[in-house]
Amino acid sequence: MSAERNVKAETKEHTVTGQIPWSETCFGCNGGPNEGVGLRLAVTDDGYVACRYFTKECHQGFPGFVHGGIIASYFDEVLWGQTVILAPEASAMTVEMNIRYLSAVKTGQEIRVIAKPAKVEGRHIYVEGFLLLPDDTVAVTAKAHYITVKKSNTLTEHENERMKHGEEPAYRTIRF
Numbered sequence: 001m002s003a004e005r006n007v008k009a010e011t012k013e014h015t016v017t018g019q020i021p022w023s024e025t026c027f028g029c030n031g032g033p034n035e036g037v038g039l040r041l042a043v044t045d046d047g048y049v050a051c052r053y054f055t056k057e058c059h060q061g062f063p064g065f066v067h068g069g070i071i072a073s074y075f076d077e078v079l080w081g082q083t084v085i086l087a088p089e090a091s092a093m094t095v096e097m098n099i100r101y102l103s104a105v106k107t108g109q110e111i112r113v114i115a116k117p118a119k120v121e122g123r124h125i126y127v128e129g130f131l132l133l134p135d136d137t138v139a140v141t142a143k144a145h146y147i148t149v150k151k152s153n154t155l156t157e158h159e160n161e162r163m164k165h166g167e168e169p170a171y172r173t174i175r176f
């Protein structure tokens with residue numbers, strides 16, 4: 001994805017085939033009105049993880065715009081979804097993330113955050129993604145590096161226990 005500013009993505013409709021399970025204890029999943037972010041991650045038939053999301057007023061940094069740390073949370077969550085597709089029984093943790101904020105993201109609008117199919121090298125999982133504004137402008141791009149935790153790590157057990165909510169995706173297609 002280009003890092004140039006004010007670039008519009010060429011979009012097409014993608015078919016949603018499922019949803020990544022979510023947990024109410026996760027900041028990225030918890031959708032209370034003034035609590036967490038509340039993302040729901042759809043999986044598409046061509047291997048993307050994607051979400052439509054209405055940006056919250058309570059996540060402002062500069063007035064009227066989403067805080068950059070919250071935008072980082074969008075990406076940490078959505079890009080992490082690719083690690084679940086690859087290894088549903090394992091847990092992966094973020095060890096590095098690079099974000100390019102190309103255009104400010106307003107609160108109170110529907111954005112889309114997309115994770116491309118991952119590159120895998122042993123325990124290392126590399127995922128790239130982008131955030132689209134309603135007019136298809138690429139506002140933010142991100143690259144993240146995840147590492148699957150060892151089987152002996154109790155996080156894995158806890159993770160699987162916490163991820164109870166599967167549910168049906170709220171939409172059948174998503175455009176990006």
Ligand SMILES: CCCCCCCCCC(=O)SCCNC(=O)CCNC(=O)[C@H](O)C(C)(C)COP(=O)(O)OP(=O)(O)OC[C@H]1O[C@@H](n2cnc3c(N)ncnc32)[C@H](O)[C@@H]1OP(=O)(O)O
Pocket residue numbers: 022023026028029076077080092093094095096122123147148149150159162163
């Ligand atoms: C239920 C819903 C949950 C939703 C979650 C949403 C997504 C949220 C994701 C996150 O935000 S996770 C929170 C932020 N991340 C962290 O706190 C991770 C902190 N780092 C660690 O705990 C450890 O680095 C980690 C468990 C990931 C790995 O430790 P290990 O002891 O298992 O790994 P090890 O030391 O054996 O290293 C394995 C490989 O990873 C490399 N490595 C380990 N830690 C690294 C690091 N921090 N940075 C870069 N590389 C690292 C290490 O060099 C080595 O490379 P090679 O395979 O090439 O030899």
